[in-house]
Amino acid sequence: MKTCWRGFSRAVGQVNTLMGYLSAVMIIICTMALTYEVVVRYFFNAPTSWSLEFNIFMLVASTFLAAAYTQIKRGHVGIGMLDSIMSARWNRWRYLVADLASLIFCSFVSYYTWKFFYMVWDQGWVTESPWAPKLWIPYFFMAFGLTSLSVQCLIQIIDEHLVSLEKGE
Known part of the structure; x- marks a missing residue:
């Protein structure tokens, strides 16, 4: 079972890393x-x-x-000063609480974003500009990105926190 989990965890990490690099390319395209x-x-x-x-x-x-790539790198907003003040044990608990809160929040928002995406897709909404692109496009990326972030939070909770709790740290 651990081998399957490690394979899944590694595959999700690779996909999220690819999405991070793809996002950088998209920003370059925006600049152009x-x-x-x-x-x-x-x-x-x-x-x-x-x-x-x-x-x-x-x-x-x-x-x-x-x-999700930013979550892999722990690049989201955090309080770095607490890392140096608190012990390693308390920092693990702090990260666990933050990861659980992130998982709950992102999962909740992801669920409703998927519902909204489906409504926009089903009703064929477009923007009001002369170009009139389909509005499902940004909502899909919002829902997909939030789902990826939620899965990444779950993976980090299991990999980083449950493994250390099993070891008795």
């Missing part, structure tokens, strides 16, 4: 699209109708896709 918009607007006085929404969709997607 925004630069294109500025150049076309300035030199040719011809604004694009798609650039703003494209960049918003890409930044939403990159933000939520990178969330």
Whole structure:
């Protein structure tokens, strides 16, 4: 059973790492699209109708896709000073409580985001711009990213906290 869990944990970590790198590429694409918009607007006085929404969709997607990768690296907001003040044992408990709270919150929001995604998909919502992209796109990335973050929190709880509790640390 531990071998299956380790394989699952490793696979999820690899997917989340890939999503983190993909999110970095998406930010680079946003930068290029925004630069294109500025150049076309300035030199040719011809604004694009798609650039703003494209960049918003890409930044939403990159933000939520990178969330689980950021959790792997423990890059979310934390109180670093407590690491040096508290003992290793108390820090493990502090991380456990934070990971459990994150898991509960992210799972709750993920559930409702998936429900909202389905509603937007089912009803065919689009933006009100002339380009009119489908609104399910950003909601899918929000739901997928929050689900990935929830799974990553669960993996960290099991890998980091339950294993140390089993060892009696």
